Structures are given as C-alpha cells and as structure tokens.
Amino acid sequence: MTRRTRVKLLDTVALLEDLPQRKLERGEVGTIVEILAADTYEVEFSDDEGRTYAEFALRGDQLVLLHNRGEPLRIVA
Secondary structure, three states: OOOOOOOOOOOEEEEOOOEHHHOEOOOOEEEEEEEEEOOEEEEEEEOOOOOEEEEEEEEHHHEEEEEOOOOOOEEEO
C-alpha cells in the first residue's frame, strides 16, 4: 500500500503474495486488527464461520486495501 493510503482498524485487505511458510496464498482476504507501526499491520484471517486461522504482522507492501461501499468489491491500488 502506498503511504497515501489511509488504513484503519477493521479495514479489509488482501494478500499480494503467497506466504507458504504461513500456508496462505495471494488473494486471501483478512482484516486489519491493529496498526503496529508506520506501514506495519496485524492482520487476522478468518474462515466463513468466523474462526481465526492465521493472525500476524504484515507490511503494507504485502497488502492491498479492499473497498466495498454498497457497490461491487473493487481493488484500490
């Protein structure tokens, strides 16, 4: 994400790269649950039942912010 992108708690993001060590693939969707530092975020990944299956810190350049304001989901880069 660029420094201009304003990321807030509970924003929805998607992975821009595979993370095989974490068993996550590019495109998986998560939620920002904490802003740890400039351009570093704690992201939670949950299943359809709401159970967390991964949670860890990621850099902004590993994520893309997703928006859905009553419209079809679109990616903002």
